[in-house]
Amino acid sequence: MTEAIAIADGGADTAQIAAFERDRRDLLRRGFALGGAAIAASSIPLLLSVRNAFAQATGDAAILERAITLERVTALAYGTAIGGGLLSPPVLRTVRRLRGHEQAHADALVTALTDLGGIAPAPPQGPADIEKVVKGLGDTRSQADVLSFAIELETAVVAAYHDAHAELVETRLLQTAASIMGSEGQHLAVLRMAAGIDPVAKAFETGAG
Amino acid sequence: MDIDGFLRDPLSRRRFFRMAGVSTGAGGAAAFLAACGDGTTTPAVVTGPDESDQADVEILNGVLDLELMAIAAYKTAAGRMRGSVLEIGKLLLAQEQEHADALIAAVEEAGGRPNRAKASYDFPRMRSQQDALRFALQLENTAIAAYIDALPKFSRGALRATAASIITSEAEHAAVLLDALGMEPAPEAFVTGRTS
Numbered sequence: 001m002t003e004a005i006a007i008a009d010g011g012a013d014t015a016q017i018a019a020f021e022r023d024r025r026d027l028l029r030r031g032f033a034l035g036g037a038a039i040a041a042s043s044i045p046l047l048l049s050v051r052n053a054f055a056q057a058t059g060d061a062a063i064l065e066r067a068i069t070l071e072r073v074t075a076l077a078y079g080t081a082i083g084g085g086l087l088s089p090p091v092l093r094t095v096r097r098l099r100g101h102e103q104a105h106a107d108a109l110v111t112a113l114t115d116l117g118g119i120a121p122a123p124p125q126g127p128a129d130i131e132k133v134v135k136g137l138g139d140t141r142s143q144a145d146v147l148s149f150a151i152e153l154e155t156a157v158v159a160a161y162h163d164a165h166a167e168l169v170e171t172r173l174l175q176t177a178a179s180i181m182g183s184e185g186q187h188l189a190v191l192r193m194a195a196g197i198d199p200v201a202k203a204f205e206t207g208a209g
Numbered sequence: 210m211d212i213d214g215f216l217r218d219p220l221s222r223r224r225f226f227r228m229a230g231v232s233t234g235a236g237g238a239a240a241f242l243a244a245c246g247d248g249t250t251t252p253a254v255v256t257g258p259d260e261s262d263q264a265d266v267e268i269l270n271g272v273l274d275l276e277l278m279a280i281a282a283y284k285t286a287a288g289r290m291r292g293s294v295l296e297i298g299k300l301l302l303a304q305e306q307e308h309a310d311a312l313i314a315a316v317e318e319a320g321g322r323p324n325r326a327k328a329s330y331d332f333p334r335m336r337s338q339q340d341a342l343r344f345a346l347q348l349e350n351t352a353i354a355a356y357i358d359a360l361p362k363f364s365r366g367a368l369r370a371t372a373a374s375i376i377t378s379e380a381e382h383a384a385v386l387l388d389a390l391g392m393e394p395a396p397e398a399f400v401t402g403r404t405s
Binding site for chain 2: 066097098100101105106108158161163165166167168171174175176177178179180181182183184185186187188189190193199200202203204205206
């Protein structure tokens with residue numbers, strides 16, 4: 001359907017484009033890595049599944065409440081990792097940035113919930129509250145462990161937002177959720193780069209697998 | 210067309226997308242305007258799902274136009290990419306093709322006829338790898354804005370979820386391109402694709 005597109009721009013190297021096209025499907029089969037070995041999935045004991053974190057929520061307000069808790073727990077987990085002494089300065093800066101984003105997501109969702117007449121859930125207070133949602137942070141012993149934990153956590157958050165898109169109704173909430181899910185995807189890309197693994201492994205980022 | 214002018218000027222982008230054949234019919238109009246950096250045309254009030262497959266087809270074809278253009282753009286940009294950046298370009302091209310294939314399938318499933326790629330696109334001239342990366346980043350942001358505008362209009366939850374998974378993929382692409390440009394790869398807490 002879309003093969004053999006003629007390119008009008010004279011600045012392109014057409015021979016390279018042809019080679020490029022030949023490579024494309026092979027590339028898909030071989031996979032792609034920017035370098036470094038992939039960290040084995042779940043190299044640390046990990047995570048209750050939050051794949052279905054929103055699954056039992058019905059209605060926009062209930063989904064928002066669960067999203068707020070998930071965002072706050074993620075911010076708290078990053079805060080714990082920041083204080084854990086395992087991260088190099090560049091990774092520490094990255095994780096601080098991601099924590100700020102998660103807090104911004106939570107704040108926006110609280111505003112949206114309030115607009116709907118809802119009341120935000122009580123914020124998580126510490127490790128026990130994190131453990132109710134995700135497990136494994138306390139078992140991290142290295143930066144690689146922390147990055148692996150964070151990748152799985154962000155993946156689970158993406159999965160929850162993905163599922164929520166089929167359930168949310170209100171237009172602005174759907175768009176806010178999409179902009180947050182995109183942000184979590186960027187977090188995943190950044191964390192994967194820090195871990196030395198392919199930052200854009202799949203064409204459809206659903207949080208599955 | 211000069212790429213700096215293209216990146217700087219929303220009106221230039223609007224002309225470009227119109228020339229590139231991005232759908233401006235019912236469903237595509239909002240995506241088109243979002244792509245040009247205009248204010249959203251999406252109503253702020255609750256809009257119940259439209260059960261019309263035809264409406265879905267128009268929206269799907271609107272974003273399909275952007276994917277088809279992105280595929281052609283990456284093929285063109287590849288001519289200015291080298292080494293590890295070229296590898297990134299190849300991967301992102303392959304994923305844009307997967308998005309297009311999924312949209313084509315969705316259009317056909319809804320009983321519609323998928324739009325085709327144009328025979329050629331009048332892209333801004335890219336003189337360097339930096340130009341190629343900047344242009345690719347602009348197209349990724351354009352796609353993100355268009356999908357976010359389109360997403361609530363889909364009649365079925367499955368289509369909304371698929372659109373969200375593509376938005377997230379395009380956001381990851383943007384992160385990788387930003388990193389290749391030496392910029393912060395996750396600069397904002399909300400990825401809207403809207404650039405001034």
